[in-house]
Amino acid sequence: MKKPIQKMHGANAIGGYLCNSKMIALIPLCFAPAVLAADNNINPSASAITLEPMTVTHKRSIANPLNTTEIDDKKVRSKQAAVSDTAKLLEDTPGVSLYGSGGVSSLPVIHGLSDDRVKINVNGMTITSACANHMNPPLSYIDRSNIGKITIMSGVTPVSMGGDSIGGTIAVESLDPVFAEPGKDILLDGSASSFYRSNGDAFGGSIAAGIANQNVRLDYTGSHTESMNYNDANGDNVQSSSYRNQNHAASLSFKSDNHLVVIKGGQQHIPYQNFPNARMDLTNNDSIFGNITHKGKFDWGSLDSNFYFESTKHSMDIGEDKHNRFLTAAGGGSFAPPNDYMPMESRGRNLGYKIQAEIPVTERDTFRIGNEFHSNRINDFWPAVHNNTSIPASQPANARAAYWMMAPENFVNLNNAERDRVGFFGEWEARWSPKWNTLLGLRYDHTNTDTGAVQPYNPNLLGGAMAAGAGFSLSAANAFNAKDRERNTDTFDVTALVQYTPNDLSDYELGYARKNRAPNLYERYTWGARKMDMAMNGAFGDGNGYVGNMDLTEETAHTVSFTAAFHEPKNSLWEVKATPYFTYVNNFIDADRCSGSTNGASGCDASNQTATERFVYLQYANHDARLWGMDVSGRADLFSDKTYGDFSTHTVMSYVRGQRMDGGNLYHMMPFNMKLSLDHKRNGWDSAVEMQFVDSKDDVQGIRNETTTPSYILLNARTGYEWKMLRLDVGLDNVLDKQYYQPLAGSYLGDRYGMNPTADANVTVPWGRNVAGMGRSAFVGLTVKY
Structure with a gap:
């Protein structure tokens, strides 16, 4: 126990x-x-x-497949003035889209697979979101000013890049340490940058400083970003879209012959981040991390290791834009103070390591073997809004029954829940000839999950069993506590890639992967069955309520992917790449509408089964599913002249469909979308005019009552000039001030109080509204280097 x-x-x-x-x-x-x-x-x-x-x-290693995209530090710097959200640096990557979320917390989607299904490493660390609404995803823990390289594998991923995921892989790395050159005692370098964006009055800056000799280096990076609510193209304020974020990190690096040791530590403070597509807002997020990395080269090969620790203290409540606005108009009622607050707290911890050896056995054969471990702990509890054991006389008569809705004890959502995973893998890369290469990989992971006993707000039924559904909530907690909650999962991943290069003009790659993911702690162990409890557990931006399922089994995905890449061999004047793919997922973790309750406090009643134009209540469930689509990307040099500079163009196009095998669409499938850019470079100038087209989202999921979105075209323009020690960037996003709704931005919940998804629309959030995109916004950024 x-x-x-x-x-x-x-x-x-x-x-x-x-x-x-x-x-x-x-x-x-x-x-x-x-x-x-x-x-x-x-x-x-x-x-x-x-x-x-x-x-x-x-010669490219097949361990980095053809569908791998790398974003270097130069590309990152060119976008720093335009975005504050690290995830938005991925927007030009084939096959990648983003779930809308807070200002620094978008969730990457690769080929229709999102969130925990995508393996994300931040400087070698695996970080699990410690939030019932996933407001602190992995990419939110590193500021874009501290990034040296991002690697995105959007198709078949080698087993050495990580398990416990069925989508692609995103690896984010800080800049490699630079040491003083031989003969020089000290190297001093660094940078400082600032930016301003007109829509939302967003501003911020970052600083980096380093000092090094030939063997030791010390670095510091710090950043601050904040924004008020932005406006859409109609001039309407998009409520609950403001944020403030601070990051600090330091590293100490040691170099000796063929060995490099880097010790990193850092802290993040987000005093607030509001969410237009969530019923709650982030009111504080404090995180610290430590990370030790070693890279060594030996006569027999190389050995890399990484050890890390991360801890998060996370708080949520109803933010100012949602708080009390419509309660007053509705006359208070059952949601009068103090019941118009909803504090939620979570404490998360991540601990792990990865050790990998690469052994070139012959000129043809290279082997990689490794072991990794990841331990995740989450304590999720909702403090009582008061701890009185009797109703004060000041409480309005029409609110007396609801006085016990969130009192007098803490609601325990997850009690020291734990998820431990250990994995072992091996890979064989073979270069059979200059034309043929193969990669075979096998991986085993064991995942153990468990959690402690839980309790509702009112375990002693003060005010009676009928008071705010106290008896119903207590019954749900007792049923949960009576079960054996420990679960063990054993999974085997297989990856096979073959690459064929018939000539200097083309490359072809065919891959198959069998990948697995065990349920996360919120999918498996959330238990609250009242309407309000379920509404507080929702990481999808759809406004619906969710409850966990202890009997979920692991997802197993079978993916086949083919890539054809063509390029002009002499001067690389053009290139084009196409990747069709198909994925079949056994036991895909989706959701079903819950049912079987006649208690008025539960949303799982008969009407929940047939409702079409309202928010609904769901339970996580396994269903077989299939996804397919295609990514196309290309670039070409158009014109080059000493006087006018170099003109080029590049494009990215993506399409994905997802369906459940028992009928219906999967949730949040990005419709066809493309970007076409005309680029210009001349001396220090770097400019671009970009057109973005997104088709209408019509293939929506009926189970969640997902809303459709119309098609749109956006026009963006930017230019920058870089001197030896200075860079200036200016630009204009949404030049034509087009009103649009991003397909994955979710339901608009940002302007109203919404603890009860199916309450009177005069009191809570109405169904059927999409989050509007940002209207025209000018930006300017300045970076100084030394």
Whole structure:
């Protein structure tokens, strides 16, 4: 039996050679012009020798499949002024879309699979959201100013990149440490940046500073961002869209011969982040983390290891934009103070490690073996709004029955819930010939989950069993506590990739993956069955109420993916890539409308089964499902001139469909969407005009009463200039001030009190409204480097 209820606290051109990062062997030639120019006794034109053009290429490892996208620090910096949300750096990635959420907490979706189904590593750490509404997802824990590289694998993912996920993989890394060059004692470097965006009066800044010798480096990064509510194109204020966020991190790095050790630590403080598609708002989020990484090279290969710890204190309540506005108009009633508050607290902890060895056995064969462990703890409790044991005379008569709705004890949603996973994997990469490469991988994971006993607000039935459904809530808690709550899951993942390169023009890749994910703690162990309790557990932005299911089984996904990539081989003037895919998921964790209750406090009554234009109450359930779609991306150089600069274009197109095998669509499937950009570069200038098209969302899920959204086209423009130590960015998003609704932004809940999803619309949130997108917004950003 578990413990009792407790709290857890330029390329330079010379002689026909193109000097770039792929020509390591020719690096000295890149500096030849400077050397020649420095010597006044040499005439470069007289001594130059014209050679035939030559291209040196880098052979890509199949461990980074063709559908892998990398976003480097230069691309990250170019977007810092335009976005505050780290997840929005992924918007130009084929196959990736975003669930709308708070200002710094969007949830990535890869090929229709979202949230915990996507493996996200932040500097090697696996971080699980410690919130019933998933307001603190992994990418919210690192500011975009502290990112050096993002790697997105949007299709078949090698087993070495992580288990317990059936979607793709996103790996976020800070900049690698830079040490002083030989002969120099001290290296000092850093940067400072600031930005302003007109819509929402968003502003912020970041600072980075480092000091190093040849073997030791110390770094600090800090950032601050905040915004008021933004306005849509109609000029209406989108309530509950404001936020404030602060991040601090430090690292100490040691380099010795072929070894690198990096020790990181950091802290995050979010005093508030409001959510237009949730019934609650984040009123505080404090997190600390520690991380030790070692990378070593030996005669036999390489060994990488990572150990980490993360702790979160998370608070939610009804924010100012939702609080009391319509209660006063409705005359108070049962929701008069103090029952118009809904404090919720959670404490989360993540602890883990990963050790991986890469062993090149022969020139053809490379093996990777590894072991990882992740431990997650969540304590989720809802403090009582008062601890009186009798009703004060000041309480209105029409609210006396509801006085015990959230009192006098704490509601325990998850009691020291635990989820521990240990995994082992092995991979074999083989280069059979210059044209053929293969990758085979096998992985085993064991996942154990458990939780302690729970309790409702009013376990002693003060005011009687009928008072605010106290008796019904107590019965649900007793039934939950009577069960054996420990669950164990054993899963095997398999990955197989074959890559064929017939010539310099094309590459082909075919992959199959069998991937698994065990249920998370909220899917398995939330138990509250009253309308209000279920409404507080919802991570989907749909306004519906949810209850867990202890008998859920693991999801098993079978994915087949094919990628064809074509490129101009001589000067890389153009490239195009297409990836069709199909995924069949056994026991996909979706939801069914709950039923079988006649108690008035429960939403699981007969009307819940047939309701079409209202919010509903659901229980997590396993169903077989299938998803399919295609990603297309391409780029081309259009025109190059010494006077006017270089013009190019790039595009990204994605389409996905998802269906349950017993009928109906899956929730939040992104409709066809594309981006087309005209890009220009000249000296330090870097500009782009972008058109974004999103088709209407008509294939919606009836079980959740998901709403449709219309199609739209947006136009964005930006330009930037970079000097040696200074960069200036300006731009205009939604140039035409188009009113639009993002398909995955969810239901608009931001302007009203909404604890009871099916109450009178005069008191609570009406069904059928989508969150509006941001209207026209100008931005400016300035970065100084030294």
